[in-house]
Structures are given as structure tokens and as C-alpha cells.
Amino acid sequence: MGNREALLAAAKRCLYQNGYPRTTARDIAAEAGVSLAAIGYHFKSTEALLNAALIDAVQDWGDEIARAVAEPPEEGQNALERFEATWTRLVDVVIRHRRTWVASFEFLAQVDHVPQVREQLAAGMEQARYGLARMLHDLDPVRDGAEAWAVGSFYQALVTGVMAQWLVDDERAPSGRELAQALESIMSTVVADVETSAQG
Template sequence: MGNREDLLAGARRCLFEKGYTRTTVRDISNAAGGVSMAAIGYHFGSKEALLNAALAEANREWGDELERTLSAAAEPNSTALQRFEANWTAVLDSIADHRGLWSATFDILAQAGQDEATREQLAAGLDEARRGLARLFEGIDESDTASGRAIGSFYQALLTGLAAQVLIDPDHAPSGKELAEALRRITG
């Protein structure tokens, strides 16, 4: 690995262990095996840009893993509500398995209001996430922007809300079964 890749890997470790706001340039340098602190500026421009890039990369990898997980959870002859339950059970398990990623995500969300570059990067990632979730959960082609945006926004809201509940109170976060039952009642 080169310095750029070492810095990304080090930043990622720091994000998961210390969080976005508590990570220093020195922390990243040490986690990257002693790569020069000046290399952060050379390769990324700033500590924030490096942390943003590391988190974006981790989120894309989590999305790829989630896609594999949901493919395995799918039962071919199940009803839409049964698929919903199975999918969200798998998602909840994945959130619990990736607490560091989700903690870092919420940490960076708090920074978005204070840093325009971070907000813009998050907005671009959010659009990508919406399209990906619409494709994952409903098989919506990413070129179907109207449906993809609406359905992806719904799933993004559900995902973010569930992640918050799992981080705050994992013992009382809803299960996939409870979510499916709520959806059944709502759509009555």
C-alpha cells in the first residue's frame, strides 16, 4: 500500500474507534503506520476531507455487503411483507455488527451544518444511497429517478432512524417482525 491508501485505512480505524470529531491528524498518522502528517494535506487537502473519504469508502463497502446479505435473505416464494421482514431483520443485524461505522456516520452528520464541503459530500453520498436502496429493496432501475428518489428516500429514512435506535437503545430497537407488523397495520 502507498501513503494514500495507508492514510485511508488509518483514518477509517480512527473513525470507528475515536469518532469524527475526536480524531486528530496525529491519530491518523499513527494509525497509518507513521505516515507523515503533511501527507494528509498532500493527498487529501485536509483532515476532514480524508475522514470524509474514509467514511464514504466504508459506507460503499457496507452497501456492497448489505447487498450480498439481502440477496441471501431473499426467499423466492415469499410475500412482499415477508421479504420486508427478512430484509429489515438482516439490516438490523448488519447495523449492530457495524456499530463503529454507524457511530462515525452520526458523528459526521453533526458536522455537516458547520462545514459546507462536508455537507456537499454527504448530500452527494445521500443521493447515491437513495438510488442504491431503491434498487436493493425494490429492484428499481437507477435510471428511474422519480420512483427511485421517492422509494429510496423512504428506505433511507427508515435505515437512518433504525440505526439511531440500535445505537441508542439496542435492546429495545424494533425487530424486522415488528416493522413488518407496523407496515401491515399502516397499509391495512
């Protein structure tokens, strides 16, 4: 592993251990076993290195999310059971990647100061939006357009909200089963309202 790769890996570990605003150049250099000058040589600045490390970490997390979502359903599962199984796996990803999520939230507080990284994260968010729509509802961004965008945005909001709840209060954050129960209740209310409107 060269110095550049060692610095990037070390910066990711420091992000998990210390968080975005508390990681220093000395922390990263010491973790990587290289000189402070190596940061400037390979990345120009500590901020640039941290931003690259965060994007890399979020990509790692995104890949794991994609694997969790793409896992084929068990034979005979209905839609609600598939929803529960999928969100149980996603909650597990959040738990196992807690430090990545914390670092991501810390970065969001700084995002207005680093527009180039904001643009990269926005592009990644758009990909994730359509990816969730495709994997969870077989919606294609070209074929299904606005519907794919809307459904993907809904799932993205749910992921972010569930993540926040698990970070703040993991004892009372919702499980996959509880999310499925909530969806069933919401669906029942919507169906009842539609039926009542149709009768009226």
C-alpha cells in the first residue's frame, strides 16, 4: 500500500474514531505511519483528505446498503413480509456502520463550506434514490420517471430518518417488524378512506 492509500485508509479510521471536526492532520499521519508532509503532497490539504475519506466511507456504506436491499426474498413472502425483511437488514447495516453515519451527520453541518463535496454527495444521493426505487419496486428512472423519483425519495427519507433514530436512541428506534406494522396501519387507513370516498 502506497502513502496515498495508507493516508486515505487512516483518515477513514480517524473519522470513525474521532468524527469529522475532531480529526487532525497529526491524527491521520500517526495512524498512517507517514509524515505530515505526505498529506500535502498527496491531497494538498487535510480538509481535502478528510472529504475524500468521507466520500469513500459513504460509498462503502452505500455498497452494503445495496447488498442488503438486493438480497432475494424468501419463497412465499408477501409484499409486507419482504418489506419487513428488507428493513431488518437495513437496520442491521445502520447498527454495524454507526460511526460512518455519525461522521456523515457531522459532515452535513459543514456541507455549505465545501461545495465541491456537496455536489458529489448530491450526485450520490440521486443515484441512491433511483437505486432504491429499482431494487425495492422494480421502477426504472427512464421508463417510470417521476414515479421512480418519488418512490426512491420516500425510501431515502425513511433510511435517513431510521438512521437518525438509531443514532439518537437505539433502545427505542424502530425495528424492521415495527416499520412493517406501521406501514400496514397506514395502508389500512388509506384504503378505508378511499373506500369511504368511493361510496360517498
